Amino acid sequence: MEFYASCPEGFESALADELKRLGLSHVRRLKGRATFEGELEEGYRACLWSRLASRVFVVLGRFEAQDADELYDSVYDIAWESIVRPGATIAITARGVTEQLRNTRFSALRAKDALCDRLAETTGRRADVDAADPDVHLLLSLRQRRASISLDLSGDPLFKRLPPAATRAGEGAHVLRPDYAALVLAQVGWTALCERELTADDYENEALPTLIDASCAGGGLLLEAVNILTDRAPGAARERWGFEGWQLHDAVLWEQLLAEAREREAAARERQARIVAVDIDPAARKTAERMVKCAGYKRFVDFCAAKPATVLDHAGAVAGAALVADTTETPLSLMHDAMTLIGELRRAPELASAPVAALTRDGLLARALHAEPERSIAVMPNNEEAALEVWPSLDHAAAAFEAATSADAEEQTADAQGEAADTLMPEPTATLDLGDGKPLPVLIPESEQFANRLRKNARLRRKWAKREGVSCYRVYDADLPDYSAAIDLYEGCPQTPGRWLVIAEYAAPKTIDPALAQARMLDILAIAPRILDVPAEHVHAKARMRSRGGSQYGKQGAGKGASGERANITRRRLPLIEEGGLTFAVNFDDYLDVGIFLDHRVTRNLVREHAKQARRFLNLFAYTGTATCYAADGGVEETVTVDLSNTYLDWAERNMRQNGFVGPQHHFVRDDVLAWIRDQRQTRNRWDLIFVDPPTFSNSSKMGRRTWDVQRDHVELLAGVSRLLAQGGHAIFSCNLRGFRPETRKLARAGVVLEDITAQTIPEDFARNQKVHHCYIVRRLPIEDAMAEVGFSAEEIAERTEELRNPKARMPRAAVPAHAQAGNGKPKKKKFYASKPKGK
Numbered sequence: 001m002e003f004y005a006s007c008p009e010g011f012e013s014a015l016a017d018e019l020k021r022l023g024l025s026h027v028r029r030l031k032g033r034a035t036f037e038g039e040l041e042e043g044y045r046a047c048l049w050s051r052l053a054s055r056v057f058v059v060l061g062r063f064e065a066q067d068a069d070e071l072y073d074s075v076y077d078i079a080w081e082s083i084v085r086p087g088a089t090i091a092i093t094a095r096g097v098t099e100q101l102r103n104t105r106f107s108a109l110r111a112k113d114a115l116c117d118r119l120a121e122t123t124g125r126r127a128d129v130d131a132a133d134p135d136v137h138l139l140l141s142l143r144q145r146r147a148s149i150s151l152d153l154s155g156d157p158l159f160k161r162l163p164p165a166a167t168r169a170g171e172g173a174h175v176l177r178p179d180y181a182a183l184v185l186a187q188v189g190w191t192a193l194c195e196r197e198l199t200a201d202d203y204e205n206e207a208l209p210t211l212i213d214a215s216c217a218g219g220g221l222l223l224e225a226v227n228i229l230t231d232r233a234p235g236a237a238r239e240r241w242g243f244e245g246w247q248l249h250d251a252v253l254w255e256q257l258l259a260e261a262r263e264r265e266a267a268a269r270e271r272q273a274r275i276v277a278v279d280i281d282p283a284a285r286k287t288a289e290r291m292v293k294c295a296g297y298k299r300f301v302d303f304c305a306a307k308p309a310t311v312l313d314h315a316g317a318v319a320g321a322a323l324v325a326d327t328t329e330t331p332l333s334l335m336h337d338a339m340t341l342i343g344e345l346r347r348a349p350e351l352a353s354a355p356v357a358a359l360t361r362d363g364l365l366a367r368a369l370h371a372e373p374e375r376s377i378a379v380m381p382n383n384e385e386a387a388l389e390v391w392p393s394l395d396h397a398a399a400a401f402e403a404a405t406s407a408d409a410e411e412q413t414a415d416a417q418g419e420a421a422d423t424l425m426p427e428p429t430a431t432l433d434l435g436d437g438k439p440l441p442v443l444i445p446e447s448e449q450f451a452n453r454l455r456k457n458a459r460l461r462r463k464w465a466k467r468e469g470v471s472c473y474r475v476y477d478a479d480l481p482d483y484s485a486a487i488d489l490y491e492g493c494p495q496t497p498g499r500w501l502v503i504a505e506y507a508a509p510k511t512i513d514p515a516l517a518q519a520r521m522l523d524i525l526a527i528a529p530r531i532l533d534v535p536a537e538h539v540h541a542k543a544r545m546r547s548r549g550g551s552q553y554g555k556q557g558a559g560k561g562a563s564g565e566r567a568n569i570t571r572r573r574l575p576l577i578e579e580g581g582l583t584f585a586v587n588f589d590d591y592l593d594v595g596i597f598l599d600h601r602v603t604r605n606l607v608r609e610h611a612k613q614a615r616r617f618l619n620l621f622a623y624t625g626t627a628t629c630y631a632a633d634g635g636v637e638e639t640v641t642v643d644l645s646n647t648y649l650d651w652a653e654r655n656m657r658q659n660g661f662v663g664p665q666h667h668f669v670r671d672d673v674l675a676w677i678r679d680q681r682q683t684r685n686r687w688d689l690i691f692v693d694p695p696t697f698s699n700s701s702k703m704g705r706r707t708w709d710v711q712r713d714h715v716e717l718l719a720g721v722s723r724l725l726a727q728g729g730h731a732i733f734s735c736n737l738r739g740f741r742p743e744t745r746k747l748a749r750a751g752v753v754l755e756d757i758t759a760q761t762i763p764e765d766f767a768r769n770q771k772v773h774h775c776y777i778v779r780r781l782p783i784e785d786a787m788a789e790v791g792f793s794a795e796e797i798a799e800r801t802e803e804l805r806n807p808k809a810r811m812p813r814a815a816v817p818a819h820a821q822a823g824n825g826k827p828k829k830k831k832f833y834a835s836k837p838k839g840k
Helices: 012-021 040-049 068-076 104-123 164-169 178-187 190-195 200-205 220-229 251-270 282-294 308-315 332-347 364-369 394-404 414-424 447-468 514-532 563-567 598-611 626-633 646-658 673-681 710-722 744-749 783-789 794-805
Strands: 002-006 025-030 033-037 055-064 090-095 136-143 146-152 208-213 274-277 301-303 318-326 356-360 375-379 386-391 430-432 440-442 472-477 485-491 499-506 539-544 576-579 582-585 616-620 638-643 666-670 687-692 725-735 752-756 774-780
Touching: 002 040, 012 025, 012 033, 012 178, 033 040, 040 055, 040 251, 055 068, 068 104, 068 146, 090 104, 104 136, 178 190, 178 220, 178 318, 178 356, 178 375, 178 386, 190 208, 190 220, 190 318, 208 220, 208 308, 220 274, 220 282, 220 318, 274 282, 274 308, 282 301, 308 332, 318 332, 332 356, 332 364, 332 440, 332 514, 332 539, 356 364, 364 386, 364 514, 430 447, 440 514, 447 472, 447 514, 472 598, 485 514, 499 514, 514 539, 582 626, 582 646, 598 626, 598 687, 598 725, 616 626, 626 638, 626 646, 626 687, 638 646, 638 673, 646 666, 673 710, 687 710, 710 725, 710 744, 710 752, 710 774, 744 752, 744 783, 752 783, 783 794
Parallel strands: 090 136, 208 274, 208 318, 274 301, 318 356, 499 539, 616 638, 616 687, 638 666, 687 725
Antiparallel strands: 002 033, 002 055, 025 033, 055 146, 136 146, 356 386, 375 386, 430 440, 472 485, 485 499, 576 582, 725 774, 752 774
């Protein structure tokens, strides 16, 4: 029989080696698969014991399939009555195309028709189709003019083998898929270590084969390592197989193989080994502990603190060792510490015999280990690009280094010897002395320049903040171009004391090596908390684009807070900070922005000063309502806060309540701002002071098919805002688009003039970036005065005046607004602004 085992790309070599170790013959490695030949027992053995295969297929036939008719005839000629068990349901999947068969669904349909017609003719009964859960799953492969059809012996993918209890325990967490875990373990020879027979010296020294998982993430590597240690067949617990609908299935032979697997597992109980697990991220370690416990493997795994000395103490004497890690989901703020831990463990003399295999991104681990990997395999865990990088043990590297640089190796040039040396032996680790007596390992030696600049900035900012009474401020803003990040320090108020750092990385130019930029960012994340005296768990890393567009306050992704916690923002415990005598809740976990824009510190105070002469205040695109709090503190009698997000309105209401501003005079409205402005223009509602701080860009689904772009849409926005101003009122408009250019002439034609006050609203801690935001006073004037103020000629003003006197003459009748056609043009008396809808 002809079989093949499919696998993810990158697994092919390891899978072929595994099949050979299982005793299968004629193994060939192909792209995305490995083929082999043998009897039924060989196919069963691959299903039962392969840890790397996704599925195992038996090839039922190969044939010409130039067109649909030839495909039908070829499939019909196969003796399906001796293949498909009577009463079994079927499903056929097609892959690939030929010159005439371009649609895979049509190809599968024609093959299904041929199979069913054959069964109807030979047995008198057509097979039922069950596309979701068939007894017999067939795969039709098309290429050029040839085709093959194979039966899936596996049923569900073979990597679906996590224990059910562990699957439930790890729900919502990152748990490495078992086949990816097996691939990592195969690179360090964990199976061979587990099979190793201990010597008398090993027993005397209490030395055991040892696996150290230095970044255990959700526990996927640990579960697979225990399965290998206990010699548990990966398919032993499966209850249903794809071959059960196959007429050639031999239940007696299969039971014999299962009995053999049980005997092997029983014999493996005599094995001895240590598995030590750590993770820099406490949340990831707790998930791994929960997974291991629920799987019943707690006695096999020793969890300990993520400190090199502690790990080595738990590892004890080793009789062969291996070091593995999965850093693909390690938070950016903890990545430097994770890399440092792995590097120090690899360089430990006790682990000189340990090869290293790690799933990583961007080549960062190579910098931490100061050595290029021996091999790198491109893989896609969780459908995201990553690399499985492998380094030999230091013992092996030293031997290879000696051989590569030996004087006897005359055939090698000096350059080749030097290259070999650089690849095999790690370089010394660079460290920084930050003055606290604890040397800090860094990935980039030049990071010392950043440390010196940050230390200087911190000293100057601390004095300024104390003098100004500011507790939250920017410490560093890409002062050194190579270290392009913004660092904000937040000091908690007495109710929630503490210090937090938000470190936002600006996107590096395309000319910069991404791995180098990432390494610099990791050094920033390691250096900043040490210099600024902030606990590592209070450091939050963000990725920010220094772009001309983008959402102003988008989600960070899967933060520590779950979506349900976002919905309960009013009850969730959040850090509180103080600014301008007011208290605000901040969220460091879930969004790119934390709930308050520090660069608007002066602008908010300006709102409070202007509010002292106002009775009614309107906050549009209100975000978390900080400007509303300042206006209320300035003494306005009534506030209206408008935003499209229920979460932000809840947050704004919480901030108002936190500062004692409660009551029916404070309204919170959930609506699309432009649509709400159009509605309010038809009422008599007007405001003395309006604050407008729109996002740069938004394509929220709540806006329907419309998008928002501040450069494109600001004229419509400000024209509408100006119509909501009471007599003598004005608005404050701000935006954070770096290249924003107000359309002053278009605005003037609508009777709107802007006064640029940007320079006086930039705080000192943002002085390096004068384009961090733009800010304007918005006033409404008679159109003639507005146009004259921005430089229109007398003829242009006269032409515009004539247009306004006779609007119907300048627009087609169909374009006249409906409210203008309805009658005398008086504003309709509509309902006042509604409170935000609850529970929506």
